[in-house]
Amino acid sequence: MKGRILVAGWILLLAPALWAGESVLYSVTEQSVVYAASNRPVGLSIAEDRTDVFAVDPETGKPRLVFSDANAEIMLMPGGRTPRGIVAAGGRIFSVAVDRGAWANDPRSMKAVYELSTDGSGRTRKIFDIDNFSNLFVSPSGSKIGYTPGDSTETNVLIRDTATGKLLRNAEIFSRTSDGEGVVDIGWMPDGERIFFSLGVAGDDDQAFWNTPNSPVGTYLMKDDDAVPARLATEAELHFETPGKEPDISEAAAFIGVLPDGRYLFSDCSGESQYGHARTELYGLDLAKKMQRIFPLQVGGYPYSFHLSRFGGRLALMARHEKDGESLHSSAAPTSVVDVWVLELESGRQSKPLSFAIPGNTHGFKGPWINLIGSLAEQ
Secondary structure (H helix, E strand, O other), X not given: OXXXXXXXXXXXXXXXXXXXXXXXXXXXXXXXXXXXXOOOOOOOXXXXXXXXXXXXXOOOOOEEEEEEOOOOOEEEOOOOOOOOOEEEEOOEEEXXXXXXXXXXXXXXXXXXXXXEOOOOOOOEEEEEEEOOEEEEEEOXXXXXXXXXXXXXXXXXXXXXXXXXXXXXXXXXXXXXXXXXXXXXXXXXXXXXXXXXXXXXXXXXXXXXXXXXXXXXXXXXXXXXXXXXXXXXXXXXXXXXXXXXXXXXXOOOOEEEEEOOOOOEEEEEEEEEEEOOEEEEEEEEEEOOOOEEEEOOOXXXXXXXXXXXXXXXXXXXXXXXXXXXXXXXXXXXXXXXXEEEEEEEOOOOOEEEEEXXXXXXXXXXXXXXXXXXXXXXXXX
């Protein structure tokens, strides 16, 4: 069949040539949508979620729909309900989802990880069942997927093959030293063989501050087939150094990825107030030479959800700010705006391909909600 590739039981259309390169992926979830019972997988008029996944060209700002669960038998779980429930790498998209019929009868129904088609057809392929989880992440090639159990008492990571769903590894990645200790971020390094993860500690614990002696707060590396993690560097070495600014001792430096020149890209918070939040610093570290490079963040609002492109040249992020001077912390739950920004790190060029208005009721996860997923390298 010309122009198509058969992949593990479902058809994936080749992306059009005009979309060659990397697009920025984001999802929009309309929550508590009441669909009519007719022509629906669920034969009841009940409140459901609808999630659409878009790829936007950072040069033109033109989006295209790559996936929608509007008419699917499954419902994606990324929009405010589940942390990091949808991820992308190697030109592929994966998401946690639940059968709509089962969910209609019991919202606690077993979920599963699916691979999503990227051609707008809505086709899916189930990979494996999954229960309670957090921190879904995928290798650069898309061949392996990992996650941590959602139970806060767990200290391990599970890795599975995305072709078969086979469990490849169930490894304990840290030994708990504090009741409030846990993984706050996790992902694969560009070589596809090592995993990084960051440990944090709840704020009411003595070890919550990274400058406390023997605090476990920090960034760690380990091979994905070997449960022997080691610190990337001492936590003190990972924070920015800028005259007149001090890193917040209650926040660990957040590892984002590796730049083309080998530097490690981090974001960090200083105590300086910005839009009601600590100011965010973005910088690259050469740990061997003990040198840093600051990347100015000239975006309005509070920046978050950083996603480095596969080859490290571009950084996508979201920045949230209040609309028309309203406060994000107002009890009136104002409308706010989320901007999607793309930074070309070497040249410093910044573009804003997308802005998304969020009604005040979204603070209660009633929707709509936008999530930045990362990038999609399209052929």
